[in-house]
Amino acid sequence: xxxxxxxxxxxxxxxxxxxxxxxxxxxxxxxxxxxxxxxxxxxxxxxxxxxxxxxxxxxxxxxxxxxxxxxxxxxxxxxxxxxxxxxxxxxxxxxxxxxxxxxxxxxxxxxxxxxxxxxxxxxxxxxxxxxxxxxxxxxxxxxxxxxxxxxxxxxxxxxxxxxxxxxxxxxxxxxxxxxxxxxxxxxxxxxxxxxxxxxxxxxxxxxxxxxxxxxxxxxxxxxxxxxxxxxxxxxxxxxxxxxxxxxxxxxxxxxxxxxxxxxxxxxxxxxxxxxxxxxxxxxxxxxxxxxxxxxxxxxxxxxxxxxxxxxxxxxxxxxxxxxxxxxxxxxxxxxxxxxxxxxxxxxxxxxxxxxxxxxxxxxxxxxxxxxxxxxxxxxxxxxxxxxxxxxxxxxxxxxxxxxxxxxxxxxxxxxxxxxxxxxxxxxxxxxxxxxxxxxxxxxxxxxxxxxxxxxxxxxxxxxxxxxxxxxxxxxxxxxxxxxxxxxx
Ligand code: NAD
Numbered sequence: 001x002x003x004x005x006x007x008x009x010x011x012x013x014x015x016x017x018x019x020x021x022x023x024x025x026x027x028x029x030x031x032x033x034x035x036x037x038x039x040x041x042x043x044x045x046x047x048x049x050x051x052x053x054x055x056x057x058x059x060x061x062x063x064x065x066x067x068x069x070x071x072x073x074x075x076x077x078x079x080x081x082x083x084x085x086x087x088x089x090x091x092x093x094x095x096x097x098x099x100x101x102x103x104x105x106x107x108x109x110x111x112x113x114x115x116x117x118x119x120x121x122x123x124x125x126x127x128x129x130x131x132x133x134x135x136x137x138x139x140x141x142x143x144x145x146x147x148x149x150x151x152x153x154x155x156x157x158x159x160x161x162x163x164x165x166x167x168x169x170x171x172x173x174x175x176x177x178x179x180x181x182x183x184x185x186x187x188x189x190x191x192x193x194x195x196x197x198x199x200x201x202x203x204x205x206x207x208x209x210x211x212x213x214x215x216x217x218x219x220x221x222x223x224x225x226x227x228x229x230x231x232x233x234x235x236x237x238x239x240x241x242x243x244x245x246x247x248x249x250x251x252x253x254x255x256x257x258x259x260x261x262x263x264x265x266x267x268x269x270x271x272x273x274x275x276x277x278x279x280x281x282x283x284x285x286x287x288x289x290x291x292x293x294x295x296x297x298x299x300x301x302x303x304x305x306x307x308x309x310x311x312x313x314x315x316x317x318x319x320x321x322x323x324x325x326x327x328x329x330x331x332x333x334x335x336x337x338x339x340x341x342x343x344x345x346x347x348x349x350x351x352x353x354x355x356x357x358x359x360x361x362x363x364x365x366x367x368x369x370x371x372x373x374x375x376x377x378x379x380x381x382x383x384x385x386x387x388x389x390x391x392x393x394x395x396x397x398x399x400x401x402x403x404x405x406x407x408x409x410x411x412x413x414x415x416x417x418x419x420x421x422x423x424x425x426x427x428x429x430x431x432x433x434x435x436x437x438x439x440x441x442x443x444x445x446x447x448x449x450x451x452x453x454x455x456x457x458x459x460x461x462x463x464x465x466x467x468x469x470x471x472x473x474x475x476x477x478x479x480x481x482x483x484x485x486x487x488x
Pocket of ligand 1: 150151152153154159177178179180208209210211213214228229230231233234236251252253254284285379381407447448452
């Protein structure tokens, strides 16, 4: 599929039908070459309400099925993801701009997320105990009702799979609002879920921007909202949704610090740090943003420069999402340079022959960044790493701790004792030891700390079971002849 291929117009998916009825629209642009690949409806509160009504209608039957029945759809859906992996990979590549291998890895991760969802009957078992002679208490997990998921541009296929399979398998009906920059994968997801046999109305997609998000937070029939995106918007969504008495978990942005100690394995560290900062063009919430080099790490930095120079932008480094993103990232680099930081590898002004309209930034390594510079504090979200030098581990930890964010942190060392100090002291939700992208895989849950996440619990894995359900506690007595128990 060539980058310029025109994709079908994006439609909402409501009650099992694709729907587009005269809403205002915006263009969907492929960042690979800047071409218009589709158009997207900018939906309103009325569109959201239509989807919520469809979900409400579907809820009694869907939640009335057993967990073992509900997972059957996701066994079929998982096979469809495998069957269509080439096409789904191409779609992620086209709308997001990441490389083919990164796009494929994203779909494979969606498959793993489905595998966790279909394992729910094995792990979501109810509790029962005889709490008094002849009296039993039981706890059952019940779905919440209609729920919503709002997703960002950086993983068009995977991030919707963080929430959709788990929430649905647990008996909820959902309205998904994908990023308006990458709506094509979500539309295909709706088609495949329908093909897998998901009843109409259980899963709905409403496209658009801010107005759709606000409508989801305001809607009186939506019980819970999950959000993944920037911290600025996570705060807006968390405040608005909880003030409407919805349950909310809102994952925000990141500024992940990698602490590199002089005893770290030089080859592995250099290649892992560069892979972490440049993979998916640095547009991962788990990407390395700051390397804190402790003491004598020049030999590792030299190797990082060699590694970064091996990267071929446009080949094994994809595009960033938009013209605005490219300008923002390059602006951060230029400002750091003006403030005295040293650019070791410069990815500004990248241009790919034949794709001059695309949005590319090459790998960028900036040394001697100071902790108070803007580039050290704010999320850049591009293939850029800032190196801050620290005299010892305590100083490095205090630099990490001073960040407002707290998604991930990592340490590279061969010393177990020093690694343990970082594991204990880093102020982040996900910690890597000699791992540059420490994503917890299922059944472990994903979620950061501080301004990288608002709300209780994490978004995936076991933690998500709490989020998507409520407990029903039932106490029963079946021994009228037995007068000894004290519960009337
Ligand atoms: P974004 O916050 O701009 O958009 C996310 C969603 O919010 C989109 O669906 C968008 O339409 C909507 N939105 C945008 N502005 C809004 C507003 N003013 N009011 C209401 N809704 C609004 O994020 P993005 O640029 O699509 O994604 C990149 C960001 O997501 C980065 O900050 C990245 O770190 C973060 N992210 C975090 C995680 C995590 O797990 N913590 C995972 C992936 C991405």
